[in-house]
Amino acid sequence: MDFKNELVKKSTLINRELEKYIKNDECPEKVLNQSMEYSLMAGGKRIRPVLILASYELFKDDFEKVLPFAIAMEMIHTFSLIHDDLPGIDNDDYRRGKLTNHKKFNEATAILAGDNLLNYAYNLIINDIINNGEDKDKKLQALKELSFGVDRMIAGEYVDTEFEGKEISSQYLEYMHENKTGALIKASVRIGAIMAGASQTDIEMLTFYADRIGLAFQVKDDILSEIGDSKELGKPVGNDRERGKCTYTTKYGLEKAQEMLKSITEEAISAVSEFNNSDFLKELALYIANRNK
Numbered sequence: 037m038d039f040k041n042e043l044v045k046k047s048t049l050i051n052r053e054l055e056k057y058i059k060n061d062e063c064p065e066k067v068l069n070q071s072m073e074y075s076l077m078a079g080g081k082r083i084r085p086v087l088i089l090a091s092y093e094l095f096k097d098d099f100e101k102v103l104p105f106a107i108a109m110e111m112i113h114t115f116s117l118i119h120d121d122l123p124g125i126d127n128d129d130y131r132r133g134k135l136t137n138h139k140k141f142n143e144a145t146a147i148l149a150g151d152n153l154l155n156y157a158y159n160l161i162i163n164d165i166i167n168n169g170e171d172k173d174k175k176l177q178a179l180k181e182l183s184f185g186v187d188r189m190i191a192g193e194y195v196d197t198e199f200e201g202k203e204i205s206s207q208y209l210e211y212m213h214e215n216k217t218g219a220l221i222k223a224s225v226r227i228g229a230i231m232a233g234a235s236q237t238d239i240e241m242l243t244f245y246a247d248r249i250g251l252a253f254q255v256k257d258d259i260l261s262e263i264g265d266s267k268e269l270g271k272p273v274g275n276d277r278e279r280g281k282c283t284y285t286t287k288y289g290l291e292k293a294q295e296m297l298k299s300i301t302e303e304a305i306s307a308v309s310e311f312n313n314s315d316f317l318k319e320l321a322l323y324i325a326n327r328n329k
Contacts, residue, residue, distance in 0.1 A: 037315045037316060037319075039315075039316060039319035039320070039323070042316055043086065043320070043323070046082070046085075046086045046089055046090070047081070047082040047086060049089075050082045050085045050086065050106060050107070050110060051077070051082070053103055053106070053107050054076060054077065054107060054110060054111075055077070057107065057111075057156070057160070058072075058073050058076070058077070059072070059073075067141065067145060068145060068148055068149060068152065070141075071137055071140070071141045071145045071146065071148075071149040072149045072152055072153055072156075074134075074137060074140055074141070074149075075114050075117065075118050075131075075137050075149065075153075076110070076111065076114045076153065078131065078132050078134055079132050080132060081327075082110060083221070083224075083253075083320075083324070084109045084110060084113050084220055084221060084224040085106035085107065085109050085110045085224070086106075086320075087221065087224040087225050087228065087246070087320075088102050088105055088106045088109060088224045088225075088227050088228040089102060089106055089228065090228065090316050090317055090320065091224070091225045091226075091227075091228030091229045091232070091242055091317070092228035092229070092231055092232045093228075093232075093313075093316075094228075094229070094232070094234070094238075094242075094311055094313060094314065094317075095229070095232035095233065095234050095238075096232045096233075101170075101171070101231060102227070102228055102231045102232075104160055104161055104164040105161065105178055105182065105227050105228075105231065107157075107160060108157035108158070108160045108161050108182065109157070109182065109220065109223070109224055109227070111153045111154070111156055111157040111160070112153070112154055112157045112182070112185075112186060112220065113220060114150075114153055115150040115151070115153040115154040115157075116150075116189060116193070116220070117131060118136075118137045118138075118146050118147075118149055118150040118153070119146075119147070119150045119193075120193065121136040121137065121138065121146075122138055122143065122146060122147065123138065123143060125193070125197055137149060137150075154186070157182075158183075161175070161179050161182070165179070171231070174230055174231050174233065175231070177230050178226075178227040178230050178231050181223045181226045181227050181230065182223055182227060184219075184223065185219045185220045185222065185223025185224075186219075186220075187219075188215040188219035189215060189216060189219040189220050191215050192211075192212050192213065192214070192215025192216025192217070192218075192219060193216050195208065195211065195212040195215070195216070196212050196216055196281070199212070199282060200281055201281075202282070203282065204282045206287065209282055209283075209284070209287055210251070213250075213251060213254040214247065214250060214251060216254075217250055217251075217253055217254040217257070218246070218247060218250025218251060218253070218254070219250075221246050221249060221250035221253065222243060222246040222247060222250055224246070225242050225243065225245065225246035226239060226242065226243060226246070229242050238311075241307055241308065241310070241311075242307075242308070244303075244307045245304050245307040245308050245317065245321075248300050248301070248303045248304035248307060248321070249301075249304045249320070249321050249324055251300050252297055252300045252301050252304065252321065252324050252325055253324050254284070255284045255293055255296055255297045255300065256297055256324060256325060256327065258283035258284040258285045258286075258293060259284070259285060259290065259293055259294060259297065260328070260329070261283065261285070262285045262290055263290065284296065297325055298325070301321050301322065301324070301325040304321040305318045305321050305322070
């Protein structure tokens with residue numbers, strides 16, 4: 037398996053599917069629709085929808101059945117990024133090398149664009165359940181995972197904002213990030229496995245994998261915030277430290293954070309080693325740990 041080609045193939049598929057949901061109608065809310073498209077199609081790694089496809093494909097080949105969940109997940113992730121950048125939260129000016137949504141449009145439009153993407157995602161899944169009655173029980177279970185992931189992501193975001201500028205314990209730091217960053221990653225992996233009819237044992241193994249790569253994703257983000265290239269990242273470096281945010285690098289130091297990243301990644305790879313066709317998931321864990329943006 038060529039990991040890079042497979043990742044491009046999957047992310048290209050996601051982008052092509054996302055384009056089907058862009059609203060180009062002439063209507064009073066046209067600018068709102070443009071605001072949604074601006075952030076939804078701004079690029080990105082599409083890790084979460086890719087994880088839904090990859091975990092499903094551990095067990096079955098007909099990945100088309102999980103595409104609605106994959107698209108909904110990316111809409112929800114985009115909603116979270118738009119709101120994360122708002123003045124009342126992180127107050128960021130750039131995301132993926134472009135002006136953040138509230139800087140491109142305005143704060144009210146950005147808030148409503150995020151809200152609309154979240155609602156759009158739920159409507160997409162509900163329509164799939166109504167119009168494609170097959171596997172309804174699995175879809176409802178997967179929808180529950182999606183909704184719970186959003187709940188936990190918002191909880192993690194709250195903890196992040198509430199403790200900005202304050203010293204927090206290691207337990208709170210991990211709690212914050214396993215929810216803020218990890219919740220949607222965990223939901224993605226579990227949704228794919230649930231939709232494929234995986235056993236509870238397999239779902240639990242994949243859940244541990246997801247926990248590990250979710251944490252690795254955040255530790256790597258914290259490292260890049262310290263020593264990354266702002267041009268590659270598409271946003272300034274050092275913002276977290278300037279705002280007094282507690283991160284893995286400010287809490288433990290850069291060297292220790294790098295050691296933790298290596299250990300967490302090894303745990304993730306080990307967790308899926310018993311699956312026969314888990315090469316993509318193993319390589320994805322390494323990709324998350326070694327990325328530059």
